[in-house]
Amino acid sequence: MSSERPERAAPDYRAIARESARREGAAIAIASAEPETATRQRMAAAFAGGSFTAWRYDDAYAAAASDPATILAGARAVVCVAVPFAHAPPAGRAPLRGRVSNYAWSADYHVRMREILAGIARALDRAAGAPVTRIACDTAPLAERAFAARAGLGWVGKHTNVISPEFGSFVFLGEIVTTLDIPPDAPLKKTCGACTRCVGACPTGALRGDYTIDARRCISDLTQRTDAIPRELRAFVGDWVWGCDLCQLVCPPTQRASPRADAAFGPGSSAAAFPALLDLLGLRNSEFKRRYRRTALGWRGATVLRRNAAVALGNALDRASVPALERALESDPAPLVRAHIAWALGRIGSPRAFAALLGALPGESDPAVREEIEAAVRSLETFDGSGALGCRRTRSE
Numbered sequence: 001m002s003s004e005r006p007e008r009a010a011p012d013y014r015a016i017a018r019e020s021a022r023r024e025g026a027a028i029a030i031a032s033a034e035p036e037t038a039t040r041q042r043m044a045a046a047f048a049g050g051s052f053t054a055w056r057y058d059d060a061y062a063a064a065a066s067d068p069a070t071i072l073a074g075a076r077a078v079v080c081v082a083v084p085f086a087h088a089p090p091a092g093r094a095p096l097r098g099r100v101s102n103y104a105w106s107a108d109y110h111v112r113m114r115e116i117l118a119g120i121a122r123a124l125d126r127a128a129g130a131p132v133t134r135i136a137c138d139t140a141p142l143a144e145r146a147f148a149a150r151a152g153l154g155w156v157g158k159h160t161n162v163i164s165p166e167f168g169s170f171v172f173l174g175e176i177v178t179t180l181d182i183p184p185d186a187p188l189k190k191t192c193g194a195c196t197r198c199v200g201a202c203p204t205g206a207l208r209g210d211y212t213i214d215a216r217r218c219i220s221d222l223t224q225r226t227d228a229i230p231r232e233l234r235a236f237v238g239d240w241v242w243g244c245d246l247c248q249l250v251c252p253p254t255q256r257a258s259p260r261a262d263a264a265f266g267p268g269s270s271a272a273a274f275p276a277l278l279d280l281l282g283l284r285n286s287e288f289k290r291r292y293r294r295t296a297l298g299w300r301g302a303t304v305l306r307r308n309a310a311v312a313l314g315n316a317l318d319r320a321s322v323p324a325l326e327r328a329l330e331s332d333p334a335p336l337v338r339a340h341i342a343w344a345l346g347r348i349g350s351p352r353a354f355a356a357l358l359g360a361l362p363g364e365s366d367p368a369v370r371e372e373i374e375a376a377v378r379s380l381e382t383f384d385g386s387g388a389l390g391c392r393r394t395r396s397e
């Protein structure tokens with residue numbers, strides 16, 4: 001009789017990861033960690049073409065994002081994780097409320113995502129008997145949609161989001177890069193086919209219909225950039241003050257999905273989904289930090305939110321907001337915000353809005369704000385035959 005012990009079968013790492021994910025309401029699929037050469041080329045071409053200029057991406061970013069070995073040396077596999085987050089909007093939306101994208105309604109989703117990813121990574125490390133993983137969740141460049149599609153976790157739709165057959169497209173993606181040799185899953189044999197609903201629903205024409213996006217026109221990007229929102233796009237931003245969900249809301253596979261999202265991703269209050277615009281317009285840093293520090297809105301600061309509130313107020317075309325806009329045009333410390341307030345007053349276009357613009361001009365020293373005020377005034381200087389100011393049709397003051 002041989003004294004040699006029988007060789008222990010290797011643990012089923014896929015099953016271990018899947019079971020750990022299931023307990024958290026998440027789905028996983030495995031991709032090989034081979035670099036995504038095609039994605040690197042696509043990203044580099046998109047950056048060079050200017051589609052993402054607001055984000056200062058470059059070739060080095062594309063190279064790093066397409067190679068999991070930049071996250072973990074010796075990487076052999078990527079465990080791609082999808083976690084559904086969509087919650088129904090709170091009921092009873094009052095007037096002059098803005099709109100926040102569903103992913104940003106809760107306290108910072110990265111915290112909960114990292115917990116889920118860390119739980120799966122720990123299960124793999126335990127089974128391997130050594131640390132063999134590193135997690136990625138917006139913390140390191142990784143082309144997560146490309147790896148999720150390679151793994152068959154979903155397919156990338158014409159709105160450029162990953163669509164999970166189980167959860168739809170309202171999913172957070174995260175990854176566990178590992179040196180374990182886990183056989184990859186096959187990509188899905190799915191595309192959007194002839195559907196173009198998202199393309200038609202996009203107010204800015206950001207979606208080209210060929211599975212690519214011009215991020216410079218996307219409201220989600222426009223509300224997160226730190227410089228001026230191009231004037232010609234402001235009217236299309238509508239009531240969004242952070243992100244935009246329109247293309248995903250009309251997406252049939254997303255509408256058909258009925259995932260149960262983690263309670264941690266739900267809105268704590270109606271204001272988390274629909275913040276009061278006049279309140280946002282006056283938001284200063286101390287209150288901003290108290291209110292938004294722990295949310296996905298927390299990283300851009302109060303100035304960006306005040307700018308976005310000004311644009312949404314302009315688009316609300318409600319004269320009730322003119323006195324607050326007038327005060328903020330005189331007192332807001334940020335030229336970026338004053339410039340967008342000037343635009344909002346010009347868009348509302350009531351006699352009082354016109355007077356507020358004229359009244360602010362002599363005291364305004366910032367050239368960019370002066371230029372916005374003058375443009376807004378010019379847009380209102382349309383006189384009929386009697387010399388009366390031709391005002392826009394807006395709700396009553």
Ligand code: SF4
Pocket residue numbers: 159201202203204205206207213217218219220243244245246247248
């Ligand atoms: S998020 Fe909004 S603006 Fe951006 S592509 Fe989708 S519908 Fe268009």
Ligand code: SF4
Pocket residue numbers: 157158159160191192195196197198199247250251252253
């Ligand atoms: S709306 Fe239609 S075309 Fe757009 S991502 Fe969804 S399925 Fe694809």
